[in-house]
Amino acid sequence: MRILFFGRGVISTQYAWAFEQAGHTVDFYVRKGRKETFGSSIELEMWDARKGKKLIKESWNVKLHEEMLPNYDLIIVSVNTEQLSEAVQFLSTAAGNTPILIFNNIWQDLKSSIEPLSMNNVVFGFPGGGGGIADNRLRGGFLKMIFLEKPRAGTEYVNQLVKECFESAHFKISWVKDMQNWLWNHFAMNAAMETEVLKRGSFPALLNHRDSFANVGLNMREMIPLLKARGAKLDAISLLLTKIPPVLLGTLFNKVIFVKGSLPRLFVEYNNSKAGFAVLEVVRAANKVGVPLPRLRLAFENTEYAKEI
Structure with a gap:
C-alpha cells in the first residue's frame, strides 16, 4: 500500500x-x-x-x-x-x-x-x-x-x-x-493536563510534582458541566478523573499509570510540545454557554493566551 x-x-x-x-x-x-x-x-x-x-x-x-x-x-x-x-x-x-x-x-x-x-x-x-x-x-x-x-x-x-x-x-x-463522544472526553482530559502543564512549565515538569495529577482531576471536574452542555456522556477515563478523590487519583497516576520506567511516563517526559491551545479551545466553548472555568482561566495568567480569553 x-x-x-x-x-x-x-x-x-x-x-x-x-x-x-x-x-x-x-x-x-x-x-x-x-x-x-x-x-x-x-x-x-x-x-x-x-x-x-x-x-x-x-x-x-x-x-x-x-x-x-x-x-x-x-x-x-x-x-x-x-x-x-x-x-x-x-x-x-x-x-x-x-x-x-x-x-x-x-x-x-x-x-x-x-x-x-x-x-x-x-x-x-x-x-x-x-x-x-x-x-x-x-x-x-x-x-x-x-x-x-x-x-x-x-x-x-x-x-x-x-x-x-x-x-x-x-x-x-x-x-x-461513538467517536465524537470519545474525542470530546479525550480532548477535555488533554485540556485538564495542559492546564497543569501551563502552571509547571513543561510536560516533564508535570511528573516531578506529587500533586500534579490530583490537580488534573480537579481540572477535569470543572469541565463536566461543559461536557454535559455539549451532550457528551462521560467515558471511563473521565469518570476515573472525576469520581476518585484527588489524593487517591494522584497516587494512582504516580505509582501505577506513570510509574518510573513505564512507556506512558516516557511519552510525557519526551513531550516537548507547546501546551495551552487545548485549554484555550475549551475556555472559548465555555464562554459561549456560560460555564465558568476558574481553574483553567487562572492557568492562563502570564501566558500569551491570556489576552485571547
Missing part, C-alpha cells in the same frame, strides 16, 4: 516507520521549505511495544515532498490541533478521492472539523503513542493499540482499508462506537 503522511511530526514519523517495516511505501507531505530544514533522515530513539518492549535506535531515511503527488492509497493526517483546519482545506483540493484517516485530537463537531472534505471519504482515529522531536531526533514510542471509529454508513471501504493497513503492521484496533 502507498501511504502519505501529512506532516513529519512525532506520531506521523513513528507510524510511518512501522508501516514501512511492514512492507508499505510511505511518504511525507511537508510545507514549503521544510524539506531542506528536516533533511533526508531522522534519528529514532523510540520504544516499539507491539511485541513486548523494544527500543529502536537508528537513522531512518525518509521521503519528503513539498507538492502533493498522485496515486496514494491512503492519506493519514496527524497534526497539531490548531493546524487541522488548514490541513483539511488544502486536502479538499489536493487529495482528490484518496481515502483519509484523521488521526487527531478534535474538539469541534467532527463534520465541521473536516469541511469541506466529504465525511464519506474520511474516518477518524487516535494513536496510542507519544514523545517529541528535538534537533532532528525523535524520542518516544507507541503501544500496540490504536483507536478507530466503527464504520459509518458510506465509510465501510475506508474503514476496511485503514483496518488492513494497521493490522498488517501488527497493531490492534480498539473500535469506538
Whole structure:
C-alpha cells in the first residue's frame, strides 16, 4: 500500500516507520521549505511495544515532498490541533478521492472539523503513542493499540482499508462506537493536563510534582458541566478523573499509570510540545454557554493566551 503522511511530526514519523517495516511505501507531505530544514533522515530513539518492549535506535531515511503527488492509497493526517483546519482545506483540493484517516485530537463537531472534505471519504482515529522531536531526533514510542471509529454508513471501504493497513503492521484496533463522544472526553482530559502543564512549565515538569495529577482531576471536574452542555456522556477515563478523590487519583497516576520506567511516563517526559491551545479551545466553548472555568482561566495568567480569553 502507498501511504502519505501529512506532516513529519512525532506520531506521523513513528507510524510511518512501522508501516514501512511492514512492507508499505510511505511518504511525507511537508510545507514549503521544510524539506531542506528536516533533511533526508531522522534519528529514532523510540520504544516499539507491539511485541513486548523494544527500543529502536537508528537513522531512518525518509521521503519528503513539498507538492502533493498522485496515486496514494491512503492519506493519514496527524497534526497539531490548531493546524487541522488548514490541513483539511488544502486536502479538499489536493487529495482528490484518496481515502483519509484523521488521526487527531478534535474538539469541534467532527463534520465541521473536516469541511469541506466529504465525511464519506474520511474516518477518524487516535494513536496510542507519544514523545517529541528535538534537533532532528525523535524520542518516544507507541503501544500496540490504536483507536478507530466503527464504520459509518458510506465509510465501510475506508474503514476496511485503514483496518488492513494497521493490522498488517501488527497493531490492534480498539473500535469506538461513538467517536465524537470519545474525542470530546479525550480532548477535555488533554485540556485538564495542559492546564497543569501551563502552571509547571513543561510536560516533564508535570511528573516531578506529587500533586500534579490530583490537580488534573480537579481540572477535569470543572469541565463536566461543559461536557454535559455539549451532550457528551462521560467515558471511563473521565469518570476515573472525576469520581476518585484527588489524593487517591494522584497516587494512582504516580505509582501505577506513570510509574518510573513505564512507556506512558516516557511519552510525557519526551513531550516537548507547546501546551495551552487545548485549554484555550475549551475556555472559548465555555464562554459561549456560560460555564465558568476558574481553574483553567487562572492557568492562563502570564501566558500569551491570556489576552485571547
